[in-house]
Amino acid sequence: MQRRAGVPDRRSGVVKFSGRRRSYEGGTTMSRSAFVSIIIPVKNFERTIEKAFEYLLNVEYPHDSWEWVIVDGGSTDKTIEIIHNWQKKYPFIRLVEVPNCPSPGFARNKALEVAKGDFLLFTDGDCAPDKNWINEMLKHFNRDPKIAAVGGEVYTLKVDPDNMVEAWCQHFRFNMVSPRYGFIKEGYYPDFPKEPTAVDIAGHKGYFFGTCNVAYRRSAMKEIGAKFWDLPTGEDMDLSYQHRSKGWKFYFAPLAKVDHMHRADIRALRKVWVTYGQAHLPLINKYVKRKGLEIIFQNLKGGPSFHLPFPLRGFVYIGNFHLMHLFALLFVIGTVTSFFTAGWGWEVFALICLALTIRYAVKYVWWNFDMEPKSEFWTWCRLKYLTNLSFIQGGLKEFNKFKILCIEPSF
Numbered sequence: 001m002q003r004r005a006g007v008p009d010r011r012s013g014v015v016k017f018s019g020r021r022r023s024y025e026g027g028t029t030m031s032r033s034a035f036v037s038i039i040i041p042v043k044n045f046e047r048t049i050e051k052a053f054e055y056l057l058n059v060e061y062p063h064d065s066w067e068w069v070i071v072d073g074g075s076t077d078k079t080i081e082i083i084h085n086w087q088k089k090y091p092f093i094r095l096v097e098v099p100n101c102p103s104p105g106f107a108r109n110k111a112l113e114v115a116k117g118d119f120l121l122f123t124d125g126d127c128a129p130d131k132n133w134i135n136e137m138l139k140h141f142n143r144d145p146k147i148a149a150v151g152g153e154v155y156t157l158k159v160d161p162d163n164m165v166e167a168w169c170q171h172f173r174f175n176m177v178s179p180r181y182g183f184i185k186e187g188y189y190p191d192f193p194k195e196p197t198a199v200d201i202a203g204h205k206g207y208f209f210g211t212c213n214v215a216y217r218r219s220a221m222k223e224i225g226a227k228f229w230d231l232p233t234g235e236d237m238d239l240s241y242q243h244r245s246k247g248w249k250f251y252f253a254p255l256a257k258v259d260h261m262h263r264a265d266i267r268a269l270r271k272v273w274v275t276y277g278q279a280h281l282p283l284i285n286k287y288v289k290r291k292g293l294e295i296i297f298q299n300l301k302g303g304p305s306f307h308l309p310f311p312l313r314g315f316v317y318i319g320n321f322h323l324m325h326l327f328a329l330l331f332v333i334g335t336v337t338s339f340f341t342a343g344w345g346w347e348v349f350a351l352i353c354l355a356l357t358i359r360y361a362v363k364y365v366w367w368n369f370d371m372e373p374k375s376e377f378w379t380w381c382r383l384k385y386l387t388n389l390s391f392i393q394g395g396l397k398e399f400n401k402f403k404i405l406c407i408e409p410s411f
Contacts, residue, residue, distance in 0.1 A: 036121055059131055175260055211236040281399070
């Protein structure tokens with residue numbers, strides 16, 4: 001019996017599509033829906049995956065014009081069981097199992113091998129898309145056939161209203177796109193620089209879309225042979241730069257919204273921030289050729305910077321976090337030295353350093369005063385400090401391997 005185009009084969013439990021698919025390719029104005037593949041890598045996501053599926057199911061898009069490609073990287077909890085239960089009801093869900101998967105990028109490449117969509121939408125197993133998510137993404141591809149990717153805004157969805165770590169992520173605007181680039185509005189990302197610096201790749205000028213909320217034009221990926229790298233982190237940045245360095249355009253669509261359900265404990269959150277910093281070294285190694293350090297003064301208005309000739313590549317951010325520690329160290333040195341020298345010079349030096357330590361410490365935690373409940377002020381300070389410390393630790397973690405120096409920003 002012949003099936004209609006785009007109707008899943010319910011008998012096999014595997015999504016099979018026949019007939020001609022609808023397409024946005026080439027900038028054609030669409031009266032019908034393009035076929036899209038929604039790609040989600042997971043590993044031990046039993047806490048959030050069912051909620052993510054519930055939100056995704058409510059996205060307004062024809063069910064005969066999409067597929068969900070879920071790649072499990074070796075879950076040991078109930079993640080696969082939950083996926084199987086959903087597959088029984090919704091045959092457009094496809095499961096690819098990759099035991100001992102080395103990285104999210106490797107998992108996404110496995111999904112690309114089987115995905116059928118003209119457009120490839122990436123999100124995560126702890127993300128909750130808005131009901132207009134797909135349509136808000138796809139409509140912008142009609143603007144220009146050279147748009148390779150459209151990315152949306154990322155907000156925080158609290159699973160546990162009493163969880164302090166989740167509340168911190170929400171206040172911090174964890175993973176939001178527009179604050180990262182100075183609260184940008186809808187529009188094109190800047191062109192990729194011909195000779196990118198470390199800041200252009202891994203610093204505050206590193207324009208990319210995270211894979212929790214981005215759609216790629218399949219033909220663009222195919223033209224340049226793009227795929228994710230297999231390293232543990234940074235695959236979303238690398239995929240962005242593969243396209244942007246070849247002249248493809250990126251468009252920011254803030255109404256294509258996704259809520260992110262973040263880690264619920266500080267150990268998991270710290271691990272994430274270490275990997276964020278760790279990703280920057282191989283990215284700089286791949287894309288930055290010019291040696292030298294970019295010095296960025298975060299604590300000054302406008303964040304002025306300059307290039308320092310140096311035998312290494314990388315960047316050094318100087319902000320409240322760094323200055324707080326610098327003057328604390330100088331205070332200790334001045335205090336200890338004062339015990340072994342005559343006169344008041346070292347005592348005065350130590351007192352000045354102490355005053356500056358307090359000044360920058362207060363500036364560093366100042367915005368925590370706005371967080372509720374006020375009784376948890378020191379909890380907010382602890383979470384802010386530990387995540388920032390983890391970020392900086394990640395940037396230094398593989399210095400010996402790459403000989404690249406990354407002193408990550410204060411936040």
